[in-house]
Amino acid sequence: MTKPLNIGLVGYGFMGRTHSNAYRTVNNFFTPGYHPVLKAVSARDAVKCQAFADQWGYESIETDWRKLVARKDIDAIDICTPNNLHKEIALAAAAHGKMVLCEKPLSMNTADGEEMADAVEKAGVANTVWYNYRRVPAVTLAKQIIDSGRMGKIFHYRANFLQDWTISADLPQGGAALWRLDAAAAGSGVTGDLLAHCIDTALWLNGGISNVTAMTETFIKERKHNLTGKVEKVEIDDACSFLCRFENGSLGLFESTRYARGHKALYTLEINGEHASMKWDLHDLHRLQYFDHKDEGIVRGWRSIHVSDSDHPYMKHWWVPGLQIGYEHTFIHHVADFLQSLTDGKPCAPTFREAIETQKVCDAVLASAKSNQWANV
Amino acid sequence: MTKPLNIGLVGYGFMGRTHSNAYRTVNNFFTPGYHPVLKAVSARDAVKCQAFADQWGYESIETDWRKLVARKDIDAIDICTPNNLHKEIALAAAAHGKMVLCEKPLSMNTADGEEMADAVEKAGVANTVWYNYRRVPAVTLAKQIIDSGRMGKIFHYRANFLQDWTISADLPQGGAALWRLDAAAAGSGVTGDLLAHCIDTALWLNGGISNVTAMTETFIKERKHNLTGKVEKVEIDDACSFLCRFENGSLGLFESTRYARGHKALYTLEINGEHASMKWDLHDLHRLQYFDHKDEGIVRGWRSIHVSDSDHPYMKHWWVPGLQIGYEHTFIHHVADFLQSLTDGKPCAPTFREAIETQKVCDAVLASAKSNQWANV
């Protein structure tokens, strides 16, 4: 007897699809005590919104998210809009006592994030931020390995997120699928879009970051803006890299860009500890590379772990060893954990409060890049 | 306005799950003109069958597949039983005018397969066999590359399917999930279970096989039988390899085993042509390795193609470049193609008739292994 959880989705873009798929699929593979009901989806364009609802089985649509958050038949609001709308929707949803699941990054900046965290906490509603890569089985396994003590003292953490889709100067900015290039909608460029993922995972795996020195660049200075039709200055960062010190004494190095030819969505991370090291990358997300210095010398080497066995995180719910799952499953895992957290009465990480930590690092990174000085987080 | 297609599923094991997931998901990503309705599932154990129906949303259950195939509200029978039941169910389904989707291998032998093909053709019902690996995007891409003429004359084709799950002598045979070790239920061991996949893909990519010389082995001679409780002789082949000649003049080499430590489900294939070569393996199924001799010499090398772009087979229906799909999607693709074939009034490959070709090769392989002589297909 699972309980229904009525979902109201705001936004039907790429993330709207991944979340909808997760809601529809989760109960075939997991038994978390609740089952999502696709109650309504909201977007300004009624025709497109209805088509999306038909495709995914939403019972109804709204063309104003304010109406959606006010509906009595909705239990949880899922925010899949551009970043600049996160705060207003979250505050309204909390005010109506709705649970809130918010796409990352949580907010345009730390101050907004704190306001949002205050709101959901004051309302006492369940909340979580969709940093989905925590729930790639190989990444969750990395966390297990760290927690098991196998790594020993950590010396280095490095991560990058490399893409190549904005190299053409003919690509416009703004509107629809291109809002990520528009500073007004996105807040920042790769920092909030890509580095935020790297930072969230890093904080989870390796603890807090103390201070940073950063560098940003905008390679294409002007692009046509889809909303105005004019060629306008590009205000986002095309690339951002930073060095940092973690609170545990380890050194960090992060990089992100949309100008790395040959990398479609290459999020990689590596951790070097006293006894062991690990590497992972999103292009082959079902593998974790692991090196254990305790192995006997002559047969020591990096192990390529095909994370598909039933004792690997989340994998007993899927197929049989050797058969891989993919990107979309990270969202299914997040929904499963969120639903289970409701059953257990516990928070589902990262909560809004936890996700502010990533926001703080992003703010420090952007401040450092602007001032050419080290910045404290 | 998509049309409903009422599905009656026989068997709720591993394949029952993959098919059910495909039926539930296909219309969120594809628009093939029909949408499957999970009308009923059949299995002898009513309690377990009902639990499966609840988990996946089947409207009803049957404990006798004969009742299922006779139900008027069923359009298509999907056979997910052990191999020894395929024929009887398929013949009954065809007799009731139902479409039939049959798990691979089609039959226990060529003669049975021909009887089945005759039946569905006589009944004039749509039919297909679930050789799902044809619809891994990287494998479909390999087919496109061959059809484009890039390969030139083919010299070599090699494939293997390596597993390691039966190495322990303590593993029993027969019953439930272990029917694959029971010759009475499975017909053969790795030949029908694993090599059949390799052969189906090979025939599709490289054309007919003329003759074979084969070798089989059963490493563990006796195992406890779950159905009798006694230690009994193991009658299946634990390993099988064969050499062959293709009709196009190329040489083939195939191997399969469940005793290759370190390989969970490693289906690999490689094709060497006059101008180009290709490699693929199931453990990283979203990649195709491609070598093109026409590339300029100093920058020539094997290309690792991350098959996730929108112009790759099936991929425009999924996420964005760099984000991989997995094993289960091959079944979704098969359902999408099957439904589209109904809309188009065309067969969905491989049909029963086409799948007999794989059966013929399997029969020749087993005969050769028994006689220690080359055998014609």
Add this chain to the structure above:
Amino acid sequence: MTKPLNIGLVGYGFMGRTHSNAYRTVNNFFTPGYHPVLKAVSARDAVKCQAFADQWGYESIETDWRKLVARKDIDAIDICTPNNLHKEIALAAAAHGKMVLCEKPLSMNTADGEEMADAVEKAGVANTVWYNYRRVPAVTLAKQIIDSGRMGKIFHYRANFLQDWTISADLPQGGAALWRLDAAAAGSGVTGDLLAHCIDTALWLNGGISNVTAMTETFIKERKHNLTGKVEKVEIDDACSFLCRFENGSLGLFESTRYARGHKALYTLEINGEHASMKWDLHDLHRLQYFDHKDEGIVRGWRSIHVSDSDHPYMKHWWVPGLQIGYEHTFIHHVADFLQSLTDGKPCAPTFREAIETQKVCDAVLASAKSNQWANV
């Protein structure tokens, strides 16, 4: 005080260069008790032979190998000629009481090989065959791992040697560097040239082979012959594959070709044992892939061992960990071991007698391919 060992080299082709380099270099890295002296090189073309002698520091030349083997100042004859001359030179060298180092394959067939082994044993002279791949550190490490018992019972052995240099129909056969395509000089095609390497390693690592079923093919039926200037039938095998049973009960699968586009010299081998598996390939010869089932489940995976540590075979003589050696070093290792064997008064494997075993398998393979029957070794 190392002792001199006066070398007389017959043939100055590719192998003449690799051996000469080994003789010149061995004492800088190893201290095997002897140091080779490059006394003389023999070849029919005096001008080319002198140029080779100058390049490599040979003290003198001969244009008739019969004179070379008779010279009193020569201790050891090194045979680097086409295969059809091995026997005659070896018999003559042994008759003059010279040690003999013979390029592989030892002989044109088993009978010749036995005559040669009888001769060197009767003469009581040190002898060895240049199956150099045994002395790739990663391959030697594989042997250590097997001998340590880590593998348990062996189930499977597979190897192939894939090249792509004879795909063009314009390539002539015979003479100079192309004697490998001329059956009169080479005896066979890929069987003696490439599979002989795979078989030698296999016998060393996995023991004797009982019987085989084989298939050969000659894709280009006629080629211009460099010695006659005429288009002549190609008598060698372009490709050869075979299945076999080892005496230890394991199954073998071997393949070789010069028509595998994209593979320059890809010798790969894999061994699957009860507890562990190993893989190696010549294109990245400094790495051994190792899978150990005894590793804890969640961190189990194929280990990529970079065989460059000081406790790896031969490696303490070279540089520092992480810095790789290459192809030529296998010959240096062979010379070091040969010289050490003289110091120790022990044979240097593989001796002529031992190398006959490979010849027997090659003969059985060719016989099976001709008869289309299984052949005993």
Add this chain to the structure above:
Amino acid sequence: MTKPLNIGLVGYGFMGRTHSNAYRTVNNFFTPGYHPVLKAVSARDAVKCQAFADQWGYESIETDWRKLVARKDIDAIDICTPNNLHKEIALAAAAHGKMVLCEKPLSMNTADGEEMADAVEKAGVANTVWYNYRRVPAVTLAKQIIDSGRMGKIFHYRANFLQDWTISADLPQGGAALWRLDAAAAGSGVTGDLLAHCIDTALWLNGGISNVTAMTETFIKERKHNLTGKVEKVEIDDACSFLCRFENGSLGLFESTRYARGHKALYTLEINGEHASMKWDLHDLHRLQYFDHKDEGIVRGWRSIHVSDSDHPYMKHWWVPGLQIGYEHTFIHHVADFLQSLTDGKPCAPTFREAIETQKVCDAVLASAKSNQWANV
């Protein structure tokens, strides 16, 4: 008729061995017009020095480098000492009109380097610095690809050099093989030892660096000092990373450490250009990864180039395609190029003057790490 070049080597450590091997081997594979003669080696310990001379064939020894540089029978001085002796020896050698080949880094700092460059230029003697990785064939190929214009505008350059040999706190510093941990002898830690390599290659491939922001760390604060026998503060940098801007507008990111478990000597570099990208790493130094966006979309992927064909840099001098060379060959190539440069009357890059550029970047990096400010180069 090649001319002799009489070599006087100072220091017989790891680099003394690599250089000696290069001198002994170069003329077997290259014909650069000169042949090195191993005239003398110098080191303070006469017994060890003589043993080295015997092992490598040096005609004589000196226990005082001052005598060596003054000898009339020496043409070229090769400096393989700890860094703090480079300047004094180089100045003395130049004063005696000797050619000078100096190990990297050229000097303890930029000022010293300039003094050295002035000295060799004033003396008019040939000079070069052993940044050997420029002459890995795959790296030289990368340079050819850049020069060919295939890359287009460069956006990103990243490199790291990761080792793991100083993680144990029990490892002492100073003396013999451990001088690299002693600031007095080495000047700096990983910056001069490892990053200098990365920087030299980067300047060669991607042009000048404008400014940097850097971070260093010394993880083990105190170690026993071999020369004093006391536990002393460790003054070198165990790890160093920096961000930078290149003069061509691209962004750089560099990292080096001796605390990255699992990496023995992993020098990796990657370049992302408008049209293409390249990657290389020292652990598999015979491969270059190359991605070309101009390849047709469906078959586009990273190409793994096995740099062993005769049209690849330096490779026509070695074996046949598919057979790899290793680390030591980079020094042979450098000697071949140096000797050829004498024949051609041209400088052999990098000259002392050119190597100062790397020194300037190292100085800026160390200054930035100290001041926590961006530093101009």
